[in-house]
Amino acid sequence: MTRREGWHGWDTYAAFYDWENARTLGRRDVPFWRRTLTGEGARTLELGCGTGRLLVPMARAGVSMVGLDRSAEMLARARTRARRLPRAARPALVRGDIRTLPFPDRSFGAVMAPYGMFQSLVRESDLAMLLADAHRVLRRRGLFGIDLVPDLPKWREYHEQVSMRGRGPRGGELTLVESVRQDQRRRLTIFDETFVERIGRSTTRHTFSLTFRTLTVPEVVERLAAAGFAVEQLIGDYRGGAWTDDADVWVVLARKR
Ligand SMILES: C[S@@+](CC[C@H](N)C(=O)[O-])C[C@H]1O[C@@H](n2cnc3c(N)ncnc32)[C@H](O)[C@@H]1O
The missing domain is CATH 2.20.25 (N-terminal domain of TfIIb)
Structure with missing residues (x-):
């Protein structure tokens, strides 16, 4: 049997992702990320940008965005969505794996891992690779924003x-x-x-x-600290309220030390 990987399945899912998503999360997290990223005013990398559900609204809001994804089918949809923007505002789209980021050191002011992106890393060693590489591509004090699907x-x-x-x-x-x-x-x-x-x-x-694969918020905080990040905020709803054990949103904002 092939080894189960977090990137499996997305090519086939691509044609149905937006259809299903419109009936689940929808655009609930969009204003939160827009506020957070426009506040940073930095070149931003979205890990696992998928069909551009977040990437394109962020670019439309004036954030300089780069989207990385391993699925060519998901990226094709992001490309179509990005064409709605004026050429100068369009995000860059890169095909690659989030465990080995194809970018130079200190090339981003912010990296975002939205909508359960961390949970596509199905082994501890995968997570360690991503954390080391996110640290490498961020400049000092750069923001690392992570949103986990809690349930x-x-x-x-x-x-x-x-x-x-x-x-x-x-x-x-x-x-x-x-x-x-x-x-x-x-x-x-x-x-x-x-x-x-x-x-x-x-x-x-x-x-x-x-x-x-799901880790708890305290476990994510511990992994971030070990990888050289200082956790700045734990957020439990998309209006920015504080995280609690039973919060239905699990967002961690950290900075490269
Ligand atoms: C839940 S979707 C999120 C898409 C988008 N960020 C959103 O919020 O709608 C997860 C995306 O991560 C991508 N992905 C999963 N594992 C990956 C990996 N190891 N490297 C790059 N992309 C990966 C999938 O192809 C998929 O497009």
Whole structure:
């Protein structure tokens, strides 16, 4: 069996990501990141920029953005979305892996890891690689912003349930059939997904798995400190309120020491 990796599955998911996201997180985190990044006024790297859901609004707000992603299919959608902006405001898009950042030392004033990006690193060694490289590409006192999806380890397990249905992004009817598994020993939450697309008389099934590994906020703080970051703020809602144990948003803002 192939080793489970956090970057697996996203190419197949790409055609459905915005459709599903519009029914879940949507744009709830956009004003928070816009406030935080326009305040920094720095060249900013988004790790795992995906379809440009955050990248493009940040660039539109005047932040000089670079988006990095390993999935060519996700990046293709970000490229289409970026074309809505005037040429001079468009973000740079780079294909690569967040564990080995293809950028020179001290080339960014801010790095953001939004919407569970850390959780795509399924081993402790992957996280250590990213932390070392984020530290390297940030200039001194540069901001590192991390947003974790808090409830993943608490998702109940289920098998092949219809979790969403509606008009699909290419017309016709789209149904998401989903299974959830928890691997508590390795701290993994695994989603086995099938998008069933019915257009006219034809039915196509798009099947893939996504894997996430969740650390607690205190564990993330500890890893950041060990990698040379000073944690500045723990945030528990997108209005900027303080983090608590039962907060439904887990944002950590840290600076390179
Ligand atoms: C949850 S999506 C987030 C997309 C975007 N940041 C947003 O908030 O909508 C995670 C993205 O990370 C990318 N990704 C996962 N593992 C990666 C890795 N090791 N290197 C680069 N990109 C990765 C996936 O391709 C996917 O586009």
